[in-house]
Amino acid sequence: MIAVMRTKAQAQKVSELTGCKVLLDEGKPTRKVSLTGDFEQYRDALESVSVLFQLCDDTGEKVPTGWTVTGASFEVEWPKDPQVASGIRSHFGARRFAFNWALTKVKSDMEAKKENSDHKSTPWTLEALPKQSNQGKNGIAPWWGDNSKEAYASGIADLVQALSNWSSSKHGKRKGRNVGFPQFKSKRKDVGRCFR
Missing domain, CATH: 3.30.70 (Alpha-Beta Plaits)
Known part of the structure; x- marks a missing residue:
């Protein structure tokens, strides 16, 4: 394959x-x-x-059972079944949790770097931050298996983009108004979404 x-x-x-x-x-x-x-x-x-x-397959033909992911943004009617609605909210929460966990990790690394210039920080990438969370996911969020891993990946992807926007703005590489350092997401204010 x-x-x-x-x-x-x-x-x-x-x-x-x-x-x-x-x-x-x-x-x-x-x-x-x-x-x-x-x-x-x-x-x-x-x-x-x-x-x-x-x-x-090995000849280069697309595998019929394979899949390709494409992105779309759309709004659907909120489900009337409370159990289904609760499951969707859980995915929203998983994305928000992953964002906040990764932001905590980044801030912790930044503080440690100030105290010790030899501190090895986790890179702000879509490879490094999810890898770090996966290594300790049972301790960080024992309930992680209740939600799609894409919900968690989406939260980390949102943070990586926010950090990139902040860094570009700080170094004058981004046009438009200044972008501040990312803030923690709250259940009350965060827009409910779960996939990138």
């Missing part, structure tokens, strides 16, 4: 995480990674790099 990533850098990262080889074209790396064995053993590694990838 072949995983086709969006960029060559993503393919290289998948290769490093899985131990599988990046396919070459005339001696140059491509966006394709050759996966050996069952896809499920690689799913977490691929999705930690990007949820936007294609699956192909």
